[in-house]
Amino acid sequence: MQDPSGSSRRPPPDLSRETLLAVRRRDPEALAALFEHSFDRLYGLAQRMLGDRAAAEDVMQETYLRMHRAAATIDVERDPLPWLKSITANLCRDHRRSFAAKVASRSEDVDDPAGRGGNLAGVGPDPEEHTLTAAREARVQAAVDALPEQLREVVILKDYEGLDHVAIAGIVGTSHAAVRKRYSRALEQLGEALKDVWP
Amino acid sequence: MSDRHDIPLTAAQRRAAEAVQSLSRPEADTDFRARLKADFASGAVAAAKPAAFATRPRPRFGFALWVPLTAAAALAAVMVFGGRLPGPEALGSHIAGTVLVDGRAVAAGDSLRLDELLRPGAEVVLSEGAELDILYPGSFVMRLASGTTITLPDRPRRWFGGDLDAVMPEGEISIRTGPDLAGRMLAVSTPEGRARIYGTLVSIFRNDELTCVCLYEGTAVMDDLEQELGPVPAGKRWVLFADGRDAELLDIAPPHLEHMEGLDRERCDCFGGAHKEQTP
Secondary structure: OOOOOOOOOOOOOOOOHHHHHHHHOOOHHHHHHHHHHHHHHHHHHHHHHHOOHHHHHHHHHHHHHHHHHOHHHOOOOOOOHHHHHHHHHHHHHHHHHOHHHHHHHHOOOOOOOOOOOOOOOOOOOOHHHHHHHHHHHHHHHHHHHOOOHHHHHHHHHHHHOOOOHHHHHHHHOOOHHHHHHHHHHHHHHHHHHOOOOOO | OOOOOOOOOOHHHHHHHHHHHOOOOOOOOHHHHHHHHHHHHHOHHHHOOOOHHHOOOOOOOOHHHHHHHHHHHHHHHHHHOOOEOOOOEEOOOOOOOEEEEOOEEEEOOOHHHHHHHOOOOOEEEEOOOOOEEEEEOOOEEEEEOOOOEEEOOOOOEOOOOOOEEEEEEEEEEEEEEOHHHOOOOEEEEEOOEEEEEEEEEEEEEEOOOEEEEEEEEEEEEEEEOOOEEEEOOOOEEEEEEOOOOOOEEEEOOHHHHHHHHHHHHHHHHHHOOOOOOOOO
């Protein structure tokens, strides 16, 4: 699994079997622990897939609504994070296809002309380096956003989330052979778009 | 990471992959994060409506396939389900208060204006002190108590059955079904579960702590979020708790009995019947 760099990245706290059993009972402390275990990863995935903070927040609310409703059926023998990533990824796909998303993409914020929510790169100790990192990240995110949906979701799930082709195939509802093809095409298009950033 | 399905990458592809891998993990707005955490831990998130983007069905086929399929389905639907029964209509109220229909405020007694605004799928919110009866002629009549929020069901199909769905996040409704609901099912969903109503006099109550479904007579089946709990026996109520405790089957509480009897007494003429007093 890749570990994208960034000031905010920290490993999620582990969840014990006892905590997951308490999640099943919707115990508030256990739910809070599940939230801490999952939120930063899921939010990062949503914002990278959607490229927009407001849309990522919409998806997070819906993800946790569904998680709460399904809490009684959670599998206490496994880490729920892959399952939650799958919910988040599918909701991101729904959001991108929704009417609201299409309207939003045509009316970008005048204070944030890129419409990408800013603040994607955390502020580091060196302002100059931060500026360079932020500019580079903005280019990469813009190149990712410009990919067709089927290619974008595969490259984010593979290289940003570190999922393998089989897991991605399960999430996007296609064969792993198709995922491999999409991944290859996505990288080809990204390589072309970013050739002046990483010549 | 190593994946047995990994493919050999060109230098440009590898650099592109590394660029994506190097993206930082964005931080959420701290207020949003804290609010969502509190709502999730307390269960308040469960009372939220599903987001609009998440409620539409996901297309499963490519354009070339779904266009002819959609056209064929639409043609079949027009041929087979070519009409719907009437509803909803406001029967007015004797009580002061305000009703919001899709966000537009109307006095509870202004049945003409309410009739203009009520439509299948409308969200109806009653202020404190308001009470409203809504009729789907021939199919059912429902009484909404003060403080109720409900999304109204669609109009029943004229032929070949078809199920109806209402969503009630909070409040209390009583429902008396009519002859045209035969062969159909009216479902009322709350954050804790769903009552499936087949032909009955029933009340559904929901607050922050529980959902309660009382059956006066007829047939209704209760589901929680995961499974079917079973039928509601006449004179009994299923209570589903928001904190996840096991559901309980209890006797009908007097306030719910009064609400149902009030509807039945005052609206029994809607379907040509007469109210029968019951001693549960």
